[in-house]
Amino acid sequence: MRSRRSACRSPSNARSNAMKRLATACLLAALAVPAAAQQLTIGFKAAVDGSDPHLNYTPNRNVQLHVYEPLVLQDEFLKPIPGAASFWRLVDPTTWEFTLREGLTFHDGTPVTADDVVFSIRRARAITGLRTFVVQTRSVAAVEAKDARTVVIRTNGPAPLLPNQLAVIAIVSARATEGATEADFNGGRAAIGTGPYRWVRFTPGQEVVLERAASHWRPQEPWQRVSFRFIPNDSSRVAALLAGDVDVIDNVPPSLATRLRESERTQVVSGPGMFTLYMYLDHFRDQVVFATGADGQPLPRNPIRDARIRQAMNLAINRVALAERGMEGFADPMGQFAAPGFIGHVPSIGVAPHDPARARTLLAEAGYPNGFNLTIQCTNDRFAGDARVCQAIGQMLSSVGIRTTVEALPSAVFFRRANGGQGLDPEFTAFLAIFASSTGVASESMATILRTRNAARGHGSLNRGRYSNAEFDAALDRVDAAFDEAERDRLNAIATRIAIEDNAILPIISLRAGYGVRRGLTLQPRGDGYTFATAIRPAQ
Structure with a gap:
């Protein structure tokens, strides 16, 4: 940025046409800089406590789904749509086949292979305790790689809802995750996914910071950096939005919604929820x-x-x-x-x-x-x-x-x-x-x-x-x-x-999923109540 600014202050002895071209270039650069550097700050009621996507905890998943992707994504009504897999088909009543997107890579640039998917599903099934995905993986009998981009999942009986169930199983890098500790995930070393954002920083009890991935199969996100700031107190969260300290808040308390509706700076958005x-x-x-x-x-x-x-x-x-x-x-x-x-x-x-x-x-x-x-x-x-x-x-x-x-x-x-x-x-x-x-x-x-x-x-x-x-x-x-x-x-x-x-x-x-949103932004509510940066856009 410094080099661009110094160029815009070039010597005064430049020719008129050159100056015009330089002025035009500087104007375009000035317009481009804010777009590339846009930040989004979300005030989040529940604190995230980790980056391991195979520990089932709703606040964590809200943030993790920016970083990691499952084979199957969900629309705002939680209906299955293509994710890391561009296609899937039923081979026979107990066999499903999923095809990975061509050219899909992890944030570290390494290609995603069927072996990573096999590793991810097996890892999710192996974790025990209360925060597991045992219910969602109960029908899986075996999972194997047919080739580099094809995963075959055999079930222990007819499993017509397997695509829906796999929508909650994140794909992780086997290379980065094998033997990883909680600290490795939270520090970012093992937090390697395929999502539109990459894990940058986690401050327990305070915030998670994400940055836009260098490349992704979907159109580029408008937000270069996204911060999830943990503000458990409802009044404080609303006050932060009214003051402009955050751009969006989740879990708008009904008793405080009127304050947001009456402010010229904020709006309330809500939609039907599944909870x-x-x-x-x-x-x-x-x-x-x-x-x-x-x-x-x-x-x-x-x-x-x-x-x-x-x-x-x-x-x-x-x-x-x-x-x-x-x-x-x-x-x-x-x-x-x-x-x-x-x-x-x-x-x-x-x-x-x-x-x-x-x-x-x-x-x-x-x-x-x-x-x-x-x-x-x-x-x-x-x-x-x-x-x-x-x-x-x-x-x-x-x-x-x-x-x-x-x-x-x-x-x-x-x-x-x-x-x-x-x-x-x-x-x-x-x-x-x-x-x-x-x-x-x-x-x-x-x-x-x-x-x-x-x-x-x-x-x-x-x-x-x-x-x-x-x-x-x-x-x-x-x-x-x-x-x-x-x-x-x-x-x-x-x-x-x-x-x-x-x-x-x-x-x-x-x-109902209720959000407070600053004027100038749009937000698509989700039935799961998640607050996705990918569902927040500058108003046209």
């Missing part, structure tokens, strides 16, 4: 400690195992009020596992009506004419408004005779107790948590949170209520085996209806 708030219900205990009689004494049996009680709880909840008032329009009422537009949504299944009179009748029919006492648990820091919505649900249950105490907990405490661990069962009786399958497929959500637990098959890994229904499991088996899309939709509707009519779990609201 659904569910009430998980204890289906496995005969007796529980978080439900007691109207007199406060222990109950002889777990009331939630009675289908009439579950239905009463479902009818007591006013989902429209929660979405419109509790979340101030940043949520939609939900009655199933996928919102409209997402894979597996069943148009014929509506939202449960709010019918407190019928709820009281069902309580009486179940043997609780005077109701009972219930403690429900929820998070107080997982999404904007979670504790407020939890309190509102507690009041709705209390109004029909289920006198509810709310225990709102920090996420770290809540999930430790809700997930169980070390072979233990979850502690709670009825509790609220958001969930979405990273594939964006309704049957995958059901397989994770409701299918009978089977670690070997990757079923029910987050079935916190220990629901088990052979008819439901068989219905999902049929969904898993259907290659015809129309037939799969029909079978998915059957499985969905079984779970919803049994009130196996109570879908309540789906969270």
